[in-house]
Amino acid sequence: MFKKVLLAEDFQGGNHGIVEVLREKLHIEELQEELYCDKALTRLKVALKNHVPYELLITDLLFVADHIDRKLTSGIELIKASRALQPTLKVIVNSMEDNPVKINTLFKEQKINAYVCKSRHGLTELVNAIQEVYHNRTFVSPQINLNVADNVFELDGFDMMILKDLADGLTKKEISEKLKQQKITPNSESTIDKKVSRLFDEFGAKNTHHLIAKLVRGGKI
Amino acid sequence: MFKKVLLAEDFQGGNHGIVEVLREKLHIEELQEELYCDKALTRLKVALKNHVPYELLITDLLFVADHIDRKLTSGIELIKASRALQPTLKVIVNSMEDNPVKINTLFKEQKINAYVCKSRHGLTELVNAIQEVYHNRTFVSPQINLNVADNVFELDGFDMMILKDLADGLTKKEISEKLKQQKITPNSESTIDKKVSRLFDEFGAKNTHHLIAKLVRGGKI
DNA sequence: AAATCCCTTGCAGATTTCTGTAAGGGATTG
DNA sequence: CAATCCCTTACAGAAATCTGCAAGGGATTT
Numbered sequence: 001m002f003k004k005v006l007l008a009e010d011f012q013g014g015n016h017g018i019v020e021v022l023r024e025k026l027h028i029e030e031l032q033e034e035l036y037c038d039k040a041l042t043r044l045k046v047a048l049k050n051h052v053p054y055e056l057l058i059t060d061l062l063f064v065a066d067h068i069d070r071k072l073t074s075g076i077e078l079i080k081a082s083r084a085l086q087p088t089l090k091v092i093v094n095s096m097e098d099n100p101v102k103i104n105t106l107f108k109e110q111k112i113n114a115y116v117c118k119s120r121h122g123l124t125e126l127v128n129a130i131q132e133v134y135h136n137r138t139f140v141s142p143q144i145n146l147n148v149a150d151n152v153f154e155l156d157g158f159d160m161m162i163l164k165d166l167a168d169g170l171t172k173k174e175i176s177e178k179l180k181q182q183k184i185t186p187n188s189e190s191t192i193d194k195k196v197s198r199l200f201d202e203f204g205a206k207n208t209h210h211l212i213a214k215l216v217r218g219g220k221i
Numbered sequence: 222m223f224k225k226v227l228l229a230e231d232f233q234g235g236n237h238g239i240v241e242v243l244r245e246k247l248h249i250e251e252l253q254e255e256l257y258c259d260k261a262l263t264r265l266k267v268a269l270k271n272h273v274p275y276e277l278l279i280t281d282l283l284f285v286a287d288h289i290d291r292k293l294t295s296g297i298e299l300i301k302a303s304r305a306l307q308p309t310l311k312v313i314v315n316s317m318e319d320n321p322v323k324i325n326t327l328f329k330e331q332k333i334n335a336y337v338c339k340s341r342h343g344l345t346e347l348v349n350a351i352q353e354v355y356h357n358r359t360f361v362s363p364q365i366n367l368n369v370a371d372n373v374f375e376l377d378g379f380d381m382m383i384l385k386d387l388a389d390g391l392t393k394k395e396i397s398e399k400l401k402q403q404k405i406t407p408n409s410e411s412t413i414d415k416k417v418s419r420l421f422d423e424f425g426a427k428n429t430h431h432l433i434a435k436l437v438r439g440g441k442i
Numbered sequence: 443a444a445a446t447c448c449c450t451t452g453c454a455g456a457t458t459t460c461t462g463t464a465a466g467g468g469a470t471t472g
Numbered sequence: 473c474a475a476t477c478c479c480t481t482a483c484a485g486a487a488a489t490c491t492g493c494a495a496g497g498g499a500t501t502t
Contacts, residue, residue: 157248168356169431171488188451193490200490207458208489209433210390216437392458409481414460421460428488429459 002134004030004052008040008059008078009094018123025127037063037072041081048086056133057082058126061095079110090133094118094126103140114139128214131204142218155220159199162192163221167212172196223355225251225273229261229280229299230315239344246348258284258293262302269307277354278303279347282316300331311354315339315347324361335360376441380420383413384442388433393417 005028007019019033034040040059047053061075072078079091092114093106106112114129116122116139129139155163165175172192179187196208205211215221226249228240240254255261261280268274282296293299300312313335314327327333335350337343337360350360376384386396393413400408417429426432436442 164352164356166430167434169427169434171428173488186450190451190453191449194450197490206390207392208430209387212430212434213388213390213437213442216434221434394458407480411481411483412479415480418460 001026002028002055002130004028004047004054005032005056005058005130006040006043006054007031007033008037008057008063008075009033009035010060010063018126021123022127022130026130036068036070037074037078038070040078041072044082044086044089053086054089056090056092056130058092058094058130061093061097076106076110079112083110092116092126092129092133092139094122107138115141117141135202135204137202137204155215159195160221162195163199163212163215166196166208167216167221222247223249223276223351225249225268225275226253226277226279226351227261227264227275228252228254229258229278229284229296230254230256231281231284239347242344243348243351247351257289257291258295258299259291261299262293265303265307265310274307275310277311277313277351279313279315279351282314282318297327297331300333304331313337313347313350313354313360315343328359336362338362376420380416381442383416384420384433384436387417387429388437388442 005022007022009018019031022028023031032043034043037059040057044054044057057079059075059078063070063072063074065073072081075093075095079093082089082091091110091112093103093112094116096118097103098117103115106115113133116126116129119125119141122141125139125141132139162175165178166172170178172189175192176187176189179185196211199205199211200207203211203214205214212221226243228243230239240252243249244252253264255264258280261278265275265278278300280296280299284291284293284295286294293302296314296316300314303310303312312331312333314324314333315337317339318324319338324336327336334354337347337350343362346360346362353360383396386399387393391399393410396413397408397410400406417432420426420432421428424432424435426435433442
């Protein structure tokens with residue numbers, strides 16, 4: 001899991017449980033929160049200079065103005081500035097915005113790694129998103145109809161067949177026998193084991209229960 | 222996947238890419254299209270007589286009249302006639318109708334296996350529906366508010382906790398330890414085993430994989 | 443031709459799941 | 473009080489999952 005994460009969160013956002021939840025659910029050693037874009041950028045700069053750079057930036061989009069002067073006034077500016085000095089930095093945007101077109105633009109132009117909508121399940125989704133991004137995948141809150149990210153997770157026909165059968169309650173032995181009967185190859189139990197285990201890594205699942213839950217939620221199976 | 226599928230589609234419907242998309246996405250060996258109910262029924266008859274019956278019928282509801290005389294004038298009549306001669310035939314209805322009550326009636330009286338609304342995502346949904354029906358499940362386009370199939374089995378808070386943790390990839394031993402830590406009782410692995418096994422019966426699940434898939438699909442967890 | 447890589451398969455073992463039996467405690471009922 | 477029921481728990485054994493290691497084959501590269 002990520003060791004060093006920076007959270008830039010408009011302090012008016014209210015969601016101040018984020019840090020605690022993330023600390024508890026994931027095991028991130030260093031997780032700092034900043035309420036202003038400028039301060040967040042400074043932190044990134046210092047960390048980079050000291051050769052202990054942040055690995056992930058989680059940022060809001062909207063930062064409401066207050067009495068403090070500021071240069072960076074939005075999450076997009078923060079992302080641009082951050083990527084300018086640390087191009088490999090991974091970025092998750094966590095905001096209220098739910099316009100697919102705008103979110104799509106974030107992926108296209110800012111190359112963000114995930115977008116999580118602030119909603120009832122926003123925190124759970126954020127945890128998922130971090131895990132996905134850690135495994136070099138993208139993530140978008142399911143309620144966002146972003147047909148751009150539809151093909152992000154490619155499951156070939158063989159994977160699909162196995163997963164659907166597992167979700168239907170078949171054991172791997174039964175799936176193996178079924179494949180042999182249909183003269184489909186590969187069909188050994190061992191290979192099925194391997195295929196599924198590989199999917200654990202790809203989707204950041206701990207076991208088959210977890211994998212099935214994730215894929216069904218994502219509408220993949 | 223289905224080997225032999227018949228598509229009855231009002232030719233005014235316009236959606237003539239259906240056949241190509243289905244052929245490409247799924248791997249159906251024989252996929253024929255008919256523009257008239259009567260011709261579709263004839264095809265079913267002939268196939269059955271030659272001992273190579275169709276496995277799935279996908280039909281529209283509304284077939285607009287033109288110069289050709291016809292006996293069957295709607296999808297419902299086609300379904301009734303088809304089922305009369307081949308009761309095991311699976312049926313997916315693909316139409317513009319979006320009245321939940323009418324769609325509900327199709328499930329109740331015609332025992333159709335899936336209903337897909339013709340809409341922007343209709344084709345994608347149709348692909349999903351075919352896969353679901355192939356696995357002996359039903360499917361309804363998500364935009365249809367069909368709270369009919371509510372087998373209201375009560376899940377109490379304790380069941381929910383266990384199920385969510387399982388779906389999150391925790392083992393029963395881990396759940397047991399977590400409960401002990403939180404001083405929640407009961408908390409033994411044995412009791413958790415029993416609780417989950419009881420849910421197998423209630424929800425007709427073969428094992429935990431199956432149960433999780435069902436409950437996530439049903440939006441329970 | 444040899445080396446290399448990738449995929450498939452078998453096998454072994456540790457862990458987990460699933461099912462059944464049995465024992466004990468608390469609450470209810472006769 | 474005794475009988476009964478229900479819930480919790482322990483335990484045991486069979487089946488299934490999960491993770492390694494190793495062997496073999498086919499395709500590609502050197």
